[in-house]
Structures are given as structure tokens and as C-alpha cells.
Amino acid sequence: MSGEIEKNNLKMEFIPLDEERFKEIEIEVTDLIAKEELIEKINEIKITNNEYIKIILTGNRNFEISTYDLLKYVENERIIKIKDHTQIAYNLEQIANESTLKGLFAHEMLQKLNQEELNQEEKEIIEKAIEIGLESLS
Numbered sequence: 001m002s003g004e005i006e007k008n009n010l011k012m013e014f015i016p017l018d019e020e021r022f023k024e025i026e027i028e029v030t031d032l033i034a035k036e037e038l039i040e041k042i043n044e045i046k047i048t049n050n051e052y053i054k055i056i057l058t059g060n061r062n063f064e065i066s067t068y069d070l071l072k073y074v075e076n077e078r079i080i081k082i083k084d085h086t087q088i089a090y091n092l093e094q095i096a097n098e099s100t101l102k103g104l105f106a107h108e109m110l111q112k113l114n115q116e117e118l119n120q121e122e123k124e125i126i127e128k129a130i131e132i133g134l135e136s137l138s
Contacts, residue, residue, distance in 0.1 A: 020050050021050060021052070022053075022054065023051050023052070024053075025056070027041060027056070028058055028059045029058070029059045029060075029086055030060045030062075030089070032061075033062050035070075038057075038070070039074070043073075043075045052079075053079045055083070056085055057082065058085050059087075061086040065086060067082040067084050070082050087127075088130065090106075090130070092109070092113075095134070105133050106134065109133065113127070
């Protein structure tokens with residue numbers, strides 16, 4: 001920041017010292033059916049040499065997402081962070097009505113999820129458990 005101070009007047013001007021920029025990119029995952037598709041989509045992002053990227057995943061996911069694991073497969077080192085703001089795409093009510101082990105699991109987890117005294121962190125843990133459990137039982 002550079003500036004001039006005069007009586008009753010102040011002029012300030014931003015002077016960039018570095019060409020590096022931070023940029024956020026949202027990726028919609030609803031139409032993706034596998035982690036490999038997501039990795040491919042991330043690796044297709046065009047990034048200039050003066051950018052650092054934070055990716056925000058949005059939509060309804062059809063597979064388990066581990067941001068830590070995703071970063072292992074990202075080819076561009078300028079992608080510095082991945083945030084998961086997705087939700088599971090399962091219809092728990094429909095699955096809970098099935099007469100299968102998967103249905104029994106969904107029924108029990110749905111009851112836990114609908115408890116009123118849960119805070120947001122506890123809900124997220126249960127949702128993650130549902131996702132892992134349903135994927136394991138598929």
C-alpha cells in the first residue's frame with residue numbers, strides 16, 4: 001500500500017508486490033459416479049503459474065469422498081486445498097424399507113440421524129457412517 005497525506009486529504013493506492021493469486025473453484029459432483037471421475041475432473045482444471053487453487057466440492061455425491069486421498073492423486077501442486085461441501089445422494093427412507101441387511105442398517109441409522117438433540121458435528125459423523133456402511137453393504 002502506498003499513500004500520500006496532505007492537509008484534509010489522503011490518497012492511497014494498492015501496489016501488488018507479488019503476482020501470485022488465490023482462487024476458489026467449485027466442482028459439482030452430482031453427475032459423477034466414481035472417485036476416478038472426480039480426480040480426472042480436478043486434473044483437467046487449467047491453472048496458470050501464478051495461481052493457487054482451493055477446490056470446493058458441491059452437490060450430492062454418489063461415492064465416499066476423502067479430501068486427503070484426493071490430494072494424493074492431484075497432479076498439479078498448485079491445488080493446495082479441497083473442501084467437501086457435498087451431501088450423500090442416498091434415499092435413506094427408501095433403503096430403510098428394504099428387507100435386507102442394507103435396509104436394516106439404513107433404518108437404524110435413520111433413527112439415529114433423526115434424534116433431536118444431535119448437534120451439527122454429530123449429524124456429520126452419522127452421515128459419514130451411513131455413507132461408509134451403505135457402500136460396504138453394496
